[in-house]
Amino acid sequence: MTTTIDPENLPFVSETSVSVEIETEGMILNIGPQHPSTHGVLRLVAKVDGEKISNVEPVLGYMHRGYEKLAEVRTYPQITTLVNRIDWVSGFCNEIPFIAATEKLMEVEVPERAKYIRLMLTEMARIASHFVFNGAYPLEIGALTPLFYAMEDRERVLDLIESVTGGRFHPNFNRIGGVKPAAGAGPATKKDIQDLPAGFYKETRDAMETILLACDKFEDLVGGNEVFVARTKGVGVLPPEVATAYGVSGPILRASGIKFDLRTTTDYLPYKDFDYDIPIGENGDCFDRWFVRLQEIRESAKIVLQAIDSIPSGPLQAKVPKIIKVPAGECYVRAENPKGEMGYHLISEGGLGPYRLKIRTASFSNISVLPWILEGVLIPDLLAIMGSFDFVLGDVDR
Amino acid sequence: MSFGLELIIKIATVAAIAPAMALALTIIEIKGSAYMQRRPGPLHVGLRGFIFPIAEVIKFIQKEDIIPTKADKSVFKMAPAYIFISVFGLFVVIPASPTLIVRDLELGVFYFLAISSLSTIGVLTAGWSSANKYSMMGGLRAAGQLIAYELPLILAVIGVVIQAETMSLVGIVEAQKELGLPFIIAGQGVAFLIFMVAATAEMMRVPFDMPIGESELVSGFLTEYSGIRFLLFYISEYINLFVMCAIASTLFLGGYHIPFLPEEWVNFYGPVVLISKTFALASVLILIRWSFPRFREDQLQNIAWKILIPVSLVNILVTAVMKVVL
Numbered sequence: 001m002t003t004t005i006d007p008e009n010l011p012f013v014s015e016t017s018v019s020v021e022i023e024t025e026g027m028i029l030n031i032g033p034q035h036p037s038t039h040g041v042l043r044l045v046a047k048v049d050g051e052k053i054s055n056v057e058p059v060l061g062y063m064h065r066g067y068e069k070l071a072e073v074r075t076y077p078q079i080t081t082l083v084n085r086i087d088w089v090s091g092f093c094n095e096i097p098f099i100a101a102t103e104k105l106m107e108v109e110v111p112e113r114a115k116y117i118r119l120m121l122t123e124m125a126r127i128a129s130h131f132v133f134n135g136a137y138p139l140e141i142g143a144l145t146p147l148f149y150a151m152e153d154r155e156r157v158l159d160l161i162e163s164v165t166g167g168r169f170h171p172n173f174n175r176i177g178g179v180k181p182a183a184g185a186g187p188a189t190k191k192d193i194q195d196l197p198a199g200f201y202k203e204t205r206d207a208m209e210t211i212l213l214a215c216d217k218f219e220d221l222v223g224g225n226e227v228f229v230a231r232t233k234g235v236g237v238l239p240p241e242v243a244t245a246y247g248v249s250g251p252i253l254r255a256s257g258i259k260f261d262l263r264t265t266t267d268y269l270p271y272k273d274f275d276y277d278i279p280i281g282e283n284g285d286c287f288d289r290w291f292v293r294l295q296e297i298r299e300s301a302k303i304v305l306q307a308i309d310s311i312p313s314g315p316l317q318a319k320v321p322k323i324i325k326v327p328a329g330e331c332y333v334r335a336e337n338p339k340g341e342m343g344y345h346l347i348s349e350g351g352l353g354p355y356r357l358k359i360r361t362a363s364f365s366n367i368s369v370l371p372w373i374l375e376g377v378l379i380p381d382l383l384a385i386m387g388s389f390d391f392v393l394g395d396v397d398r
Numbered sequence: 399m400s401f402g403l404e405l406i407i408k409i410a411t412v413a414a415i416a417p418a419m420a421l422a423l424t425i426i427e428i429k430g431s432a433y434m435q436r437r438p439g440p441l442h443v444g445l446r447g448f449i450f451p452i453a454e455v456i457k458f459i460q461k462e463d464i465i466p467t468k469a470d471k472s473v474f475k476m477a478p479a480y481i482f483i484s485v486f487g488l489f490v491v492i493p494a495s496p497t498l499i500v501r502d503l504e505l506g507v508f509y510f511l512a513i514s515s516l517s518t519i520g521v522l523t524a525g526w527s528s529a530n531k532y533s534m535m536g537g538l539r540a541a542g543q544l545i546a547y548e549l550p551l552i553l554a555v556i557g558v559v560i561q562a563e564t565m566s567l568v569g570i571v572e573a574q575k576e577l578g579l580p581f582i583i584a585g586q587g588v589a590f591l592i593f594m595v596a597a598t599a600e601m602m603r604v605p606f607d608m609p610i611g612e613s614e615l616v617s618g619f620l621t622e623y624s625g626i627r628f629l630l631f632y633i634s635e636y637i638n639l640f641v642m643c644a645i646a647s648t649l650f651l652g653g654y655h656i657p658f659l660p661e662e663w664v665n666f667y668g669p670v671v672l673i674s675k676t677f678a679l680a681s682v683l684i685l686i687r688w689s690f691p692r693f694r695e696d697q698l699q700n701i702a703w704k705i706l707i708p709v710s711l712v713n714i715l716v717t718a719v720m721k722v723v724l
Contacts (some may be wrong), residue, residue, distance in 0.1 A: 029531055037613045051695060140613045142604060142692030148435035225689045227605050294525070379535070380694045383614045 026054075029379075033062045037383050038139050040393030046374075046382070053382055056374040058367060063397040071357040076102055076176060076324045081359070083344075084170040086361060087395035090129035091170045092161065092336045093122050097335040098357075099174045100268045104333060105326045106176065112270070113314045114178040116195070118203075119269045120307045121161060121173070123300040127211060128157045129338035130293045130300075135388045136220050137290055141231050146222055153214045156207040163197045176324055178317035195316070197228070201308045204221060210302040215298050223291065232286035236373055236385035243343035246369040250340025250362050251296060252389060253286040255281035262336035263390040269335075271309065274303050293390070298371040325352060339363050339395055359398055363391035408500050412489045419673075420636035423680055424451045427636075428679065431688045458632070461625035469622065469657055473527035477625070478630035480520030485634045487513040488641040493568045495654050495668030506567040507559055510645055511552050514600065517638075518544040521609065524631075525619035536618020539695055540602065540609035546702040547599040547606075554592040554711035557717040558649050561585060567645075571653040582651035586719065590650040592710050597642040598683060599698070601635070605690040606698055640679055645673035 029048045033041035041062035048054040050250040067086065071079050082097050096118060103110060135150025158168045165171035165180070173180050222228055238248070240256045253260055261278045263271040279295035281288025328349040334343035340362025347356040366389055374382055428450055432440035440447040465471055491506040493499040501538035503509050518541055525537015558581055559565055574580050582590045599606040609618045620631055647653060653675070654668035693701070 027531065036616060135529075138691055142607065142611065142613060143690060145431075145688050148437065152436065224690075225691065227693060230697060231691060231694060286640050378694065378696070380608070380611070380614055 005205060008224065010031055025220050031382070033059075037387065038143065038393075039136075039391060042391075042393055042396065044370070044374075044382075044386075046177075046379075051378045051380075053157045053204060053374055053377055053379065056371050056382075058370055060364075060397055062297050063393045065394075065398065068357055068359055071165060071354055075352045076354070078324060079354070080174055081170070081172050083359070084172055085394060086359065086398055087129075087337065087339055087342075087363070087392045088169055089392050091167075092127075092173065093335070093337045094174070094342065095174045096122055097268060097333045097342055098344045098346075100335070101331055101333040101344045102176050102324075102326055104331050105329045105346065105348055105393060106320070106324075108177045108318050108320055110178055110318055111315045112312045114316045114318075115270050116307055116311045117164070117179050117316070118174065120304050120311075120341045121164065121171070121269070121304045122269065123307075124161055126300045126338045127297050127304075128154050130160070130297045131157070133293055134222070134290075135217055136298075138228065138386050138388070140230060140383050143222075143225070143228070146218070148321070149214070149217070149221075153211055156210060160200070160204055160207055163200065163203070175317065176397040177320040178272065178315070204304060204308050208305050208362040212298060212302050215294055215301075218294055223287075223294070229287065231380075231384055232290060232388070234283070235286045235287045235381050236377070236388060237283060238373055242369065243284070246372070248340070248369055249365065250337070250342065251292045252289055252366055254278065254286035255292045257281060262341060266334065274306050286384050288289040289390075291389040323352070325350060327356070334360070337362055339390065339392065340366055361395045362392075363389075363395035364398075367391050367396060412486065412500065416489060416637050416640075417633060418631050419640040421451060422677075423636045423639055424454075426677065426681060427684050427687075430684050434685075434688050442561075455629065458625060458629040461628075463625040463627060464622070466622050467698075468529035470529070472526040473523050474622075475627075477520050477524035477527060478627045478634070480523065481517045481522075481634045482630050484516035484520065485638045485641060486515055487516075488645070490637075491567050492641065492644050492667075492672075493571060493648065494651060494672050495664045496568055496572070498654075498665055498668060499568065502566055502568045505565050507555055507565045507570075507649075510567075511548075511555065514551075514642075515544065515548050517634075521619055524623070525609075528619065528622040529723060531679050532615045532617075533619050533621045536609045536611070536615045536621070540619060542695070543599055543602070543606065543609060544700060546699055547596045547706075550592050550702060550706035550710050551596040551600060553707065553714060554589040554596065555649065557586050557589040557710070557713045559719045560714065560721055567648050567653070570649060571655050574652045575655045576655070580650060582650040585712075586650060586721065588709065588713050589717075590646070592713070593646055593650070594679075595701075595706060597646060598686070599702070601638050601642060601683075602685060603639070604687040605692050607692050608695050608698065611692060639683065640676060640683075643676040643679040643683070644672060646679055647672065653674050671690050 028050050029046045030043065031046055032038040032043040038044070043059040044052050045057045045059060045063065067082050070082060074082065079098060080095050083094045086094045131150045131154035135147035135154075138146040161171060162168045165173040167173070194344070238256050239254065240258050243253050243256045243258065249260070257280055259278055259280050264278070276299045279292050279299065281292050328343075328348055328350040330347045332343055332345045334341055341360065342362055343360035345358035345360070346354055349355040370386070370389070373385060377385065425448065428440045429447060431437075431606060432447065440450045444450065444453070465474055488510060491503055491510055492499045493502065499560045521540040521544070522537045525533045525540065528534070547686060559571060561584075562570040564573065574584070577584050602609050609615075610620060611618055615621075620628065623631060654664060656667070656671045660669055
């Protein structure tokens with residue numbers, strides 16, 4: 001049998017086919033899934049005319065790991081391991097609302113000390129997450145150096161988290177009814193539960209004070225840079241009504257001028273005992289989104305400093321049965337994560353694992369506004385705007 | 399000495415000096431940025447980080463030379479050579495002393511401006527022939543940028559030419575020697591600033607590196623280049639940095655001349671003085687590179703057309719008037 005190949009119909013045989021593809025009129029530019037600035041595998045199909053973008057369509061799902069389905073075949077204590085990996089930049093924060101939802105259904109009263117430890121580590125994870133943003137955002141505008149400074153300060157926080165939980169990114173530290181005994185507790189100390197590691201308070205105080213100084217440094221170095229200001233002021237303005245219409249939450253919403261923070265409105269952690277500000281922006285542009293996050297680092301550091309002064313003593317763990325079974329019921333717990341609102345809708349039918357676990361993640365809702373905000377901007381601004389949204393692909397696709 | 403022998407010696411000297419200067423500047427850049435960013439790699443690894451750039455060169459040579467299937471192959475292969483040639487050609491007019499110069503052209507400044515704009519062709523062909531949308535945009539951005547900044551560069555030099563009354567680079571240095579002051583103090587300070595800004599844009603260095611912009615255009619016109627061809631771009635970038643700074647120090651900082659040293663030994667200390675001045679200027683550019691983000695394309699054009707060109711025209715006017723009055 002012979003096959004005949006018609007050279008006319010072969011794709012890309014002639015070298016002149018190049019020019020057919022490159023036309024300024026309605027060129028389609030694929031940004032991602034492999035692109036240095038999409039923070040993972042987000043794909044944006046952009047219709048561009050020269051440098052101007054007329055239309056953007058985000059394509060999701062390259063990182064879908066099926067956590068919602070996977071949770072249905074896992075027991076409750078196993079699920080914390082999964083949810084750690086949703087927004088890996090602030091792994092600890094993901095555990096809290098899930099554990100809180102389970103405890104709510106089981107009607108377990110968590111000891112105060114455990115709540116304080118949870119709160120401290122949540123704020124530390126928030127600092128770490130915002131430092132990643134603070135390093136990565138100037139990089140997208142074209143400045144490489146702040147990344148190294150930000151990573152250095154983030155490392156202090158990660159060291160603290162590691163000293164308590166044993167893990168830097170994925171602590172898997174919360175237990176239903178409390179927290180795990182701190183890292184280093186071997187079989188000998190199993191009976192009397194080991195608490196926070198020695199020297200933790202002093203190290204935390206030092207680290208937080210260094211971080212407060214680092215924030216001033218960042219405000220000077222990055223916020224005081226004329227080129228940075230020229231690139232971000234007035235770029236990518238998100239009006240408050242659009243932000244609310246698209247379900248945007250977290251620092252992006254607050255940068256648009258809406259003072260909405262779940263830490264004050266809900267009681268998943270004892271934030272009412274603390275004194276802190278909720279920074280909001282004025283214009284809702286990229287600069288405000290950067291600045292709000294920088295100020296949130298300061299507020300979080302202040303919360304941690306207050307927490308180590310006022311942490312009550314007591315047990316770390318409430319009495320819970322050996323085999324955890326959650327009574328039938330349904331609840332939705334939401335929390336203020338570094339990226340925005342994270343919520344778990346937990347439906348239990350009384351078994352060892354949930355019947356259904358719906359996860360509401362911040363990044364997914366936040367990037368839904370991208371097609372609206374990217375309409376008619378230039379390509380460099382696309383990167384500036386996308387970077388200011390600070391999404392994590394694990395948080396988008398789950 | 400016959401012309402042929404002289405030519406061979408000159409070519410060999412330039413071919414030895416140019417990569418050496420590029421390597422020296424690479425080391426300064428890598429070490430300087432590592433100090434600024436507290437990176438341990440280039441500071442402490444392997445002979446205090448000094449074999450870092452050499453390792454980098456070996457890495458590039460080992461890499462596979464990939465040419466995209468859809469690329470316009472012959473153009474794609476030639477593009478790095480255009481840039482390399484245009485950068486090398488500039489060495490002809492750089493005076494290391496009145497006699498240590500490849501050729502003291504009477505129109506030296508004119509030659510420099512003409513040859514340096516040749517690199518536009520290389521960048522544009524590199525962007526176009528890669529058959530990649532990102533490269534294409536990078537190439538077009540580069541073309542727009544190089545053309546826009548050619549003008550302030552030329553206009554800034556015209557002030558110097560008017561004051562020195564010659565276009566020969568040796569002549570310009572001699573004029574500064576007679577004046578007793580380098581031109582940066584003696585009237586051309588504004589022109590110097592304009593020249594340096596325009597030269598930074600010509601070299602596509604931060605904050606004017608939009609054609610390369612790795613975070614938006616994935617390295618722009620360099621995206622598809624790998625291995626030895628990428629290395630050619632890389633080396634020409636640093637040779638270009640050296641040449642631009644050498645020209646700037648010749649035009650504005652007195653070049654090889656330094657006061658209080660005996661005139662007859664200029665062949666010995668001239669190259670050292672020139673290289674020191676050049677590296678000092680290059681260090682400033684390196685400092686800027688690692689502290690600034692990049693501008694947007696339209697902001698870059700605004701700076702060229704709305705600030706630099708009017709200011710340099712005024713500078714020419716003032717220089718001409720002062721020349722007549724004094």
